[in-house]
Amino acid sequence: MAESDSQLRYKEMDPEKTSINDTMANDDDLPIDPPVLSTDPSQDVENAEMPPANPWMDPKSFPDGGGKAWLTVAGAAACLFVSFGWVNCVGVFQDYYQTHQLKQYSPSDISWIPSLQVFFMLFCGPFVGKIFDDYGHRYLLVVGTFLHVFGLMMTSISKEYYQFLLSQAICSAIGASMVFYPAFNCVSTWFFHKRGAALGLVAAGSSLGGVIFPIMVVRLIPEVGFGWAMRICAFLILGLLIFANLTVSSRIAPSKRPFSVMAFIRPLKEPSFLLLTGAVFFFYWGMFTPFTFIVVEARTHGMSQHLANYLVPILNGASVIGRTVPNVIADKVGRFNVMIIMSSFTTILILALWLPATGNVPIILFAALFGIGSGAGIGLTPALCAQISPIKDIGVRTGTVFAIASIAALTGSPIGGQIIVDGHGSFRNTAVFAGVSCGTGVALYIAARISLAGLKMTKV
Template sequence: MAVQLSNTSAIPDVAEAAHDLTHKSAIPSIAEPRLEDGTPLPPPNGGYGWVCTACVFIVYANTLGINASYGNFLAHYLETQAHPGAKPLDYAFVGAISLSFCYLCSPAAAYSIRYLGLRTALLIGVCFQTLGLITASFATQTWQLYLSQGVCFAIGMGFLFTGTIGIIPQWFTTRRSLASGLAAAGSGFGGMVYSFAVGAMIRSLGLDWALRILGIVSCAMNAVCALLLRDRGAYITKDAPTVRQVIRRPAVYPLLGFACFSLLAYTVNMFSLAHYARFVGLSSPQSNLMAALFNAAQVVGRPSVGLFSDKMGRLNLAAALTFIAGFLALAMWISTDFLASLTAYSVLAGLVAGTFWATIAPITAEVVGLKMMPATLTLMWLSIVLPSTFAQPLATLIVHKTSNYIGAQIPTGCAYIAAAACLMLVRGKKVQYMKRGQDISADNIGGQPSRPQEPEIGLLRAMWVNARV
């Protein structure tokens, strides 16, 4: 007897589209009942999904969280010159490579997931990340550090990130934002824990054993999660739009600007905070505390942004919080040079610095629709490679040449504000389509208005119209 469900088309959401990009497995990981027409059953909205949520939280903590603690390594490298002949710019590029290669290897990770299966792809990521951290502990030259803590670690992180980003949406409907927000907090939690742990291990055990312990611990945690995570299976949309179709959408360009400016500012903010604390005369434990507080605040900030955006409007909240991040960098970070004020800045900035990661998926869905989501995400990951690669090296070079951090702080604040401006342009385009009685998403544009049209308004005026978008 076939299962009958009403309104199953109302279930899909933004992250399911992201799942289509990264989880087009040839063979579903779980054989589950389907409708007569072959359509998968809707998500159970819980159940084993909470186990998957916990696993994704742990994976993020042991990938993105470890990467977030690189600021502690950077401060140690710059202070001790751990590798003879290495320049400050060399160490900055190691952290930049770990981000850029993570995004660059996403297509390869998606290909592996499709043809080798989710679990195999995740275990490949575990092996690469462990190998990168362990071999970094034996590095004596800069190029060895590039390949180990840079490229190898990034490949592992990329496979694990790509493999887990679309799992949670398959298990939830009405609790999807809550579950996704809780999982996203894993990177902040891991960054907080590892910021303390890395500093303590370097001081007590040395740099080499700090890297080895990170490799062993993250290997054990990620391997267990890779075995427990389950993909409910998905279908491939044969007529999925291509990147060429995406770039024809004018609203996509300010969205890409939002991504690029946000990552440029976030990368400098995250990696520079620990070194800035040492720069203004704080001790090593105090500098580790600043990085930990920054990441701890994201544990609260990211889930909160995800939850409140549904009530206040995703574009509204994201633009406001991104602007606040820029304002804090310009008004507070520049004038902060003692423990109490830097502590306050670390907490406040951490609450809003991760706005991009908490909102980019639903915002992208509002701009291009679910059908264009996979191609748009592909374009977006590629667009943020350059900012994530060169942001921190350029900031480090400016500080080294000028012996002053203001040359890095002002561009960071301006980049956040530019990202907010780009998002306001997207907001204006969406309001314009709303006034026409249409939806800006690619699924609906070109069709008939869904309600009577209102008089056309200009883009600049539409940016400031009171609307919940």
Template sequence: MTSSTIQSQEDHDNDLTVTAPPYTGDVDLEKAITRTSMINKQSSKKICPYDKNDLPPHHLEKIYTDETSTTDSSSRSISPDDIPDGGYGWVITVAGFLGYFVMYGVTNLWGLFSQAYATSVLEGKATTLELITIGSLIFVSINMFSPLSSLLVSRIGTRFTYGLGGFLMCLAVILAGFSTEVWHLYLTQGLLFGFGGSFLYMAVTSVIPQWFTARRGTAMGISSAGSGIGALALSPMVNFLIIEYGLPWAYRILGFFLLGICAIGTILIKDRLPRSQRKNLPVKSPFQLSMFKDVNFVIWLFGSVISLMGYLPPLFYLPKYAAEIGINQTDASNLLAILSAMNAVGRIGLGFVADKVGRLNMFIIVSVLSGAFSFVIWQFAISYNILLVFCILWGATSGLYYALAAPITVCIVGSHNISGGLSILFITSAIAAMGTPISAAIQQITPNNGYFGIQMFSGAVYVLGAMICIYLKYRLTGSLLAKY
């Protein structure tokens, strides 16, 4: 029997057999058949799916087809590197928007709350410095508890962390309604609200990079715009509740209203990778001291934190400043709402532009502009109309840190160090909350308790932070005009 007859018979019986070399008369036929059988057995043990380009010419193509057809598609894993840059990510962005709506919407209104406390429940019981410091404590708590929050996100998941943070914040608002002493507010709206906010903040900032790459700045801009929209919507609402029902009941009604918003966000948010895959990923320490060896990262910390110190004083002092120049409580509330609305518009619009021109570039530009507006406009805002101009211009540029901080940090430290980088950034950002008590101290030594010192301080730290970031950009790109 010839080799071609044997080959034809075997092909008929089993079409999975690799074709043996033609018989030339010098090859032992029995060894050739045995070798072919061994090749078939070894090929059948390969793990699917195959890369066809890596297989030898005589590969068993039918094995690949049969095995993949019987594999349950639900058991296929999602690649950690296959980021959709959209899709359900936009729903995640909405959940982030709702989270920022509650967290920073309430925080940005502290100037309104403190002015109401100073003229009602705590009149004669607390100084301006004591009341303003409560707002700073919220920011300190949000940032200082971020490493714990980051660890909880890594081990338990985004949805649980988001929901827990939302519940604690709403509980803090409700409990603050029972406050009769200033230290009650330190524990509730200051510490507890900030503690819950840190969980929600880390949940949002950690989950958005899972869904976006090229559009990350836009997504973070939309999410962080919730803080401006939150203050815009809540400012007239809180002012109405205080006038109609008093400060304690205004807090309680607000707390239950915000609880419903947090519940919606908790339902919408989720991690991109399923829990079965996340638990197999290595969990890094949320605080890595080795990252301080990265000089560029350290420079970014200095620049961003110094710039951020200028954000809180105008925000918290606006209602008090408006009262000083003769603007009534309702108009002051409207000015704060307009400032917050422009803050939201700036975060979305400028966040989108930042993806085009470079996120660090945009951060530098808006920091310089915010400082200039404090220098040139705020000190001359002695009427409603001029103060309105300041609220529009400064509001549009001042809060872009919250949209760009995370994407810029990822660009500097790399996506593999995002958890450690953001944890360190948030902890050091707590230093920026010192901008408010520093401003209060400056006001005390200013003649007639004027606001000139506060205005100059806010503008100076914005510009100084921008100059540090310009130096960072030159180190990273070697050019002042490059996109980064």
């Protein structure tokens, strides 16, 4: 039986399934210098038959370790701590704004602040990815550091709804995006066989940030007020990003190419990439809903304010496991295989545990287990993109996936909030929406895996 186009494409992307010469023959964009001939005719023949290794695709060209590689992992983890880690505590702000500065607004209106925050951080992916591919990571990290910190400083003095939108949801989020993408992309240039594990350690930084930041916010606000609580968080972010600017590096020099809209659209013509993009969209559409509403939902069931504030740290603390262990296993048994298992686990948790939960114990249990499941969904996504992409296009292709997923992040929470309003405060239908969306994502992950390797049991 003839192989599909997606399966052939997957073999091209996976150097374990094809030879270096085949890979290089298919890479028309990469200039290959002619072999240098020696004075020994026998060596001339040997050199002429052995082109130089392709640094983008040859597994042997990836060091998979070393001082610079692991320093990049450490700096990238700091980037995730202050970007996705900050976004992970949106549930705390949703609850706080509903009872303080913006209490005159509906939950759906307020949810646009965290939704836009996630949206801009993800939506900027193609533009940040293009800059990364053309100019490298350095300018992105510097500008991103300024915008992220400046946005939060402005949030600390905000009073009106539009001010929170401009400072926290737009300015800070764009800055977070400019440090989020280079972190993943730089690490991918250093690792091949250990890429899943390395990216898992990077993603664990966001989990740690998701634990530290909400605890800081809920403890600092009563002691020093909202303004200084935000400023202290901003100073912590500044310090970590200075460290990241000094340590993050890319193994491959940037290569400027003319801008083309097709560079972002062309990957979507590949069935496997299109299915992966759709899977990430639907999974994120449902996944961010519990992140936003878990604190508010717990309080409606009688949980104390003090205990409810710790649900987000519990969720993000557990996600350290979800963003590291599955990635290590994925390097051994297949990244798509592990993603299907973990996204299915997340869907079951939403529909079978969060939906009927009313007491403190099941809600806390859901927060912990959901952290593990959703953590894998976040930590494995860049590894899945890298697996089916040429490494020289990793910035644009990863950015394309996250930009499309940003629409899900933008609309998911407001839809959930409106469902709550229409249900007169009931979270039941919102949980159903989240579970069905994640389930659709699971089906598309399975379809993407089948497009790559068929139904046979193998490492994918």
